[in-house]
Amino acid sequence: MSFGTRSRAVLAFLGTIGLVLAAAASPASAAGRTPTVPTDLFNGHQSCSTDADRPTYLWAGTGLGVEGIPGTTDTADNSLVTVQYRVWPVVDPSGITTATRPNALPGIEAPATLPAAALTDGRTYAWQAQTVADGTASNWSAPCYVTIDNTRPVTTPAISSANYQQGVFNPGGAQAQFTLSAEDDDDVTGFEYAWLLPLPIVGIAHIGDHGIPQFVDPYSQPRNFMRADAPGGSATVSLVPPNGSGPKTLWVRSLDRAFNASEITSYMFYVSPTGPSVTPAVPSPEFGEPTEFTLQPAPGLQATNPVVSYSIQTIGGQAYGNTIEVAAETDGTAKVTVVLDGIYGEALEVSSKSADGWVSDAGRWSSTYDTTPTVVSDVYPENGPGGGVGVPGSFTFTSKVKDVVSYTYSLNGDPEVTIAAGDDHSASIGWTPASDGSYDLQVYGTTSSGMQLASYDYYFTVN
Template structure:
């Protein structure tokens, strides 16, 4: 390159956006597409003044148009940029933009008209041998000042053409229109590091991991009742959500192709059900699947196959065993003793296996393809009558009726004897294990303890010592025998007779009462007991020593009545005896309240009529009684020599007549309270008036008639007037004159009660009289 051209190409600094040969910069993908930016890997220019020289990857900027050198020679230039398309193979271009930036502009008043052309590939272009210009890119577009910081062309069509033709690279030419090519005023230079921004979509890949149900493609799959699930996995580099298209058809009728769709995530298994109703019985089917994103459809998978069989075996299988027969006791074999059981198809041709199990068939064993039978080894772990359920099954999973094969397993569980047979807690027991079968060892556990293995002696027995030490539970030795084959027999549970040494309890105090000490005698039973521990009601446990005679006497006090629990056990070393529970009734020390005038909870007498009530002490030491009546102030009365006191009380209302009383003992102790409730007959007076709805200002009369005995007066309150007392006539009645207040159509309250010759008032009658211009019924 001559020095003038070199200076021209390097006098302006280029804007280097990306360095390196190829750059792919992925951004966040939109649905079903991916964005990337790649940089040109090489560039070149051609010069009309050097028509046979090729300028490839020189230093400097890319010239376009005409330039006049110092010598006066006019040079016309075209520049070329080349991109590697390896990253775009297998994609569909949605859009593409070619862009670079201007470095120098000869005259910014001229329009920007630089063209970009897709050219035929040519490694070393020269002015005399320029690559063919095949397709002009729409543009240019620019923005901003001059020189333009970004000039771009639409490369979508050009890239699609290059990729469709299978090109591995693409070269674009930068040139001016023919009308401007020779005019130096339009000359420009560009950054030779051009870029392509491409929006492209990659179709989903070919689905893999095809399965019909849980059977891989290539293996024989027979579909039974209910149909099957077809599934596969497809991946897409641009989209995470795919539509799967499953297709299936009878192999003899490919024209009956059925397609079903399903949604799934890229890289994850997608499924689609094929229902039995959509399939024909005894038919071979082929199927395949492909995946689609929002823009493109991937290739079909390989073809897989399945067949159908909806008819179940119509006969239950035959079951037999020489080792375990249906003979009655003693039966055959034994627990832990394996035996063979043979299953036969019973004439059904397509049996593939059998399900079996004790009582319920759930274990699968395949059938021999030639004999359609299977033999299994089963080891019973229970003696006595057992049943083995067996069903045959074909390759499609159709199952036959069930055969229940009944057999009797001989009892070979070990025997256990313990000496002594009965004993107290803490007494060691020597237990002997024996078996009707040859055994090598025994494994036993006591209560919740660990399993311990002891070898069998020459006579086939073994010994173990256990010590029952816990009360309140079953003490059990559980033992299994170890057979020569290493299996264990059914276990045997031997329950020990254990005397828990529960102490005896004797209440010494007759008729225990609240607040008074009571004595209880405790007698130990468990040998070696050194202490009693007792709990009285909700109190904390108390421990006392066992006396030389094996007893102890304890004193208890209860501050509340009724039944209380006493729980007692003894302790001998680290062993606690059984617990004795004694329920002791504690009588209340509250006084008793009685009345013949007003019996408890009954209706008697009348309101205002006094009655006599007697308090009787429950404890001889009672010196006085304190009572309240109807929640009034407390009143204290002395107890007579006979421990009683009588008071007179007057009920003033029908309800709420409660008497609460306590006794006070000589030492100042207050007893439990007693409650006494009674009811008095209501005795409110009756009322009648001679006016119906009296008008405002109208005078009228009302008569009071007694219900209470010995009435001497009435007290009434009319409306807002103050209370008025009037005497009763000899017949016990009274008449009063009243004036109806205004305005009309109101109800005026009227309250009346009577007073007898002892000054006791009756219940009050509360009513109302309606006033108004219109007539109405008499007041009541």
């Protein structure tokens, strides 16, 4: 894979570009507006270098994009102008190639492409621009210097880590320290890395006012890029591994001065579990009761990378998916109170967070609850025959949990009926069947807070 400059993402200023080779016009003066020297010169969407000893290194496999803002002395006249560009090898000033951008708007970047055939890999060039208006031309701009680099680095980085050994399990909790080495290949000047593929695009340029490129230096983004300490040298990076335990892979490639990229290499290691313990204050918390939990870092984690907070996610309760953030004490522990109101059960998933951004994998606690009512009948037993047509019977509902104030029932899908519960949280109904056969009595309780509990299906048969 090679992303280099040939695959840079650019939000380019769009205009009609006509390219013709032409001889450079000579500066002249004429009546009316006078063309002025182009400003804001860019090559490959990077600012031009006017220092012959510090050229900009650029990929130009399909030609070199150059641009500048033309102008005239009459700023109120927006008539179209022409911008001419010329380029030559620094070692051979007579070897000039010229490209022209006609129909350019004064005050707006006027891009053109210097042909790839005129640009030799590894050679340094100078280029200039001038504005032509009404048959006269401005002076040429000061030269911009570029070195053409169409060759990607051949050396992939060597990767080592002081605290996460390759291919084995390592204690979690600390940022991973990596040393990336160019192995003395002085074509390499930096590195790109990420925990996931594909790696980010290198050298994005956004287009601002007047079409002026705003190049984003990759090395201003240390999350994915780091400059080597010298050509062919190395770089040390500190990275927070992705959340959780298990295998982690860092993907890395070398970059040269033109941001051409080497092949990608990788470094895989394993992180031991780092989930915190989650302990309720009582062994078997009751349904619907506020319960205090103690959260404690994984063994050894507090000494390695002190925990500053916890994230608690509730699963199965009335506040399903809610996340609670709790600050840790200086010893890394914390307490949190949760109302356990999952009608079938509830779980807590807890991860710890350290000051440097490390997030552990999740510790878990869970419990199941049976909140269905108990149903009994004196005449029509569950899952069996009883009574008969016209034989009255009764059904009594009792609750396994506290605070039930009513029961709602439906027989064979008939409309639901709600009856109040007594002081003992039970209720009874009388019923006389009009026909024999199988019946399904579905019942659920409701608490004083309006919470609907789990329903129960009571099956029986009328003789």
